[in-house]
Amino acid sequence: MAEQKPSTAIEAVESGLAAQGYIASRQIATAVYLSQQIEKPILVEGPAGVGKTELAKAIAAWRGMKMIRLQCYEGLDEAKALYEWKYAKQLLYTQILKDKLGEVLGGAQTLHAALGQLHDFGDVFFSKEFVEPRPLLQALEQPGGCVLLIDEIDKSDAEFESLLLEILSDFQVTIPELGTVSAITPPTVILTSNSERDLGDALKRRCLHLHIGFPEQRLEERIVESRVPGISQTLRRQMVGFIHEIRSLDLKKLPSVSETIDWARVLVLLQASELDTEIVKDTLNVLLKYEADIEAAQPQITTFIAKAARSNVFG
């Protein structure tokens, strides 16, 4: 029935993200489109600095929605992620209401009757009034929907994953004292992971699994083009080619897209028109973050520049 629609819709996602400065591959755009259509979170995996977090920001900016971010770390628990009771407020209110209590219980003659009267007041202190919503609950309460970014889920404990399951599959949480809170508009959920630990199957099952690796040369050039407008085409080609050569080395930390962008900015700042050994040597620390990596790359610089220049001629 809809022969043309999906592909154009996916292109629309691509251009929408591009307008926010996020150049997405077709895979990424398809994932974003699908997550919208079948209301599933996206689990984004890949090395650091390839734009996993950026993706969430770009989606939020493109759709004009609020982004709520939950940074995960070891020991994160539901009090910090979901909701907390405002203990201080509860205490304060009890103090203030102490006198009132006498009035309420005034008529009661026996302990039993007093209890009965108290009971009629219900669980005032465990009502919405005293709940402090944390990111996850906030995300559910946004009337216009939002982008919920659960960043670096692999850093959290395994127990925390289980806490997420209800939100991810049904967009709701259950607060024992209050009941179930469902999302007004299901948020777009992006989870990111650096694969520091294996995530549980239950979590993975609830998500679309998107792997963002290092981009292809062309795509990376386009990313640089959109992020660093002042850079010349020759330099762009050469530097991206050079970085692709560097990534073939066995390094502790390979330079990722964020490093590419930083380097491009530095090169523009230094007003370089093309790569030469001198300037690469001076700025290599922007690209590589370990002394050992820099040492390993040093002897290869000249050959890499030559290779990058050559691929430039043919490509």
Place this chain on the structure above:
Amino acid sequence: MRENIHRFFRAARGAGVHVSPAESIDAMRAVAQVGVSDRAILRDTLLLTLAKSQDEKLALGDCFDLFFSQPEPRQDQSEPDNADAQPDADASSPFGATSEAGEGQPPDGLGPLAQMLLSQDRNAVAAAIASASGAASLSDIRYSTQRGIFSSRILDAMGLQRLRDDLDELTTTNPALTERLRDALDALRETVRDTVSQGLALYAREEAENLRNEILRNAPLARIERRQVAEMRALIRQIARRLRERYSKPRKRQRRGHLDVRRTIRRNAAWGSVPFLTAWKRKHRDRPRIVAICDVSGSVAQVSDFFLLLIHSLHEVVDDVHSFAFSSHLIEVSEILEKKSPEEAMAEIMSKVGFGSSDYGSSLVDFEKEFMSTLTPQTTVIVLGDARSNNLDPRADILRRISERSKRLVWLNPEGRLAWGFGDSEMPRYATFCTVVRQCATAQQLERAVSDIVATYQ
């Protein structure tokens, strides 16, 4: 196409990607959104919904390419009797005229399959094979031994019987044409065989692998052939990984907990029970302490490989493991197992103490002399060995003292219960001091045993 996607799920399972029914429902929903006309988008969609890791993505991508390189069966057009009716219309009209006319042979009187073969229309043949494999439900193929039966089923569905009749008739009337037809039939058989092999590769991988693993799991370790050793090791490593996932949860949980109301009130009694100091409930959990003593003598040489591999994985799961290996004398090997890869560690241990004739008595003496102090009331001692001491003094008294000093003493014996106590087996004498004695000859028993040991500490 829906049918086709379902067949793809089965192929994906074959490629090692776990596709649960719930996942296939999700995938179908996604496919319903994007449609099937754009193959690149379809590929992305299936990869996004089904694969759960980068490895799975690669496997699934390959599987997708292999799967969709096959022509689709044309079931939707004519299902039951496609072999007689349909290729007839396809093949005879355009090609019957050209090629047959050159030979001067009337195409009438021949069956549809013969006509199609003679017309040499490769597309038509490929389509006919595809629809016939659909009719023969090639996607049900599981074992390589089924190749023959599926080939003949497909050929039958294509109308082999009619072709045979045609051939019989033609032998007398037209030998030249018969020759051509026979060659074409041979070529067809070959193509069908290839199709079936491809189907086997696509659909049967999972079953075959499961079956092989199941057999290996239950095979006695000592009787495993050389070429299976690598697979067995992979299997044990898989077991070790499972153990690790199950038992190496961070121990930090201990620190968190619920408020211990009683202790809090008691502690704050001085302030009229206003809770200035809080007390928290703790979950107490023993830290596993394990001492593993492994026989690596000649009589258990086949099995000790696996024992060592298992101890190696134990080192990964549990922090506090001391390992010892012996044949005639005993040495501590914890460090080797911790620092080196399984293969290197095993080679080094075997070269140091391996392959000798076993002397349980003197090895136990060695242990008592040097390492008795490693035992605490929390320690589980695991002995891996066949208890065959070459008729030397077994020194069961030392084992008794070991047992008294430790929490539990587990003996894992690769021999069956029937063999215990016969010949030079000292098992019955040792067994009296053991908390648990188990036969442990297959990977499965090994897994259960270790899982039990680790679980007692959880």
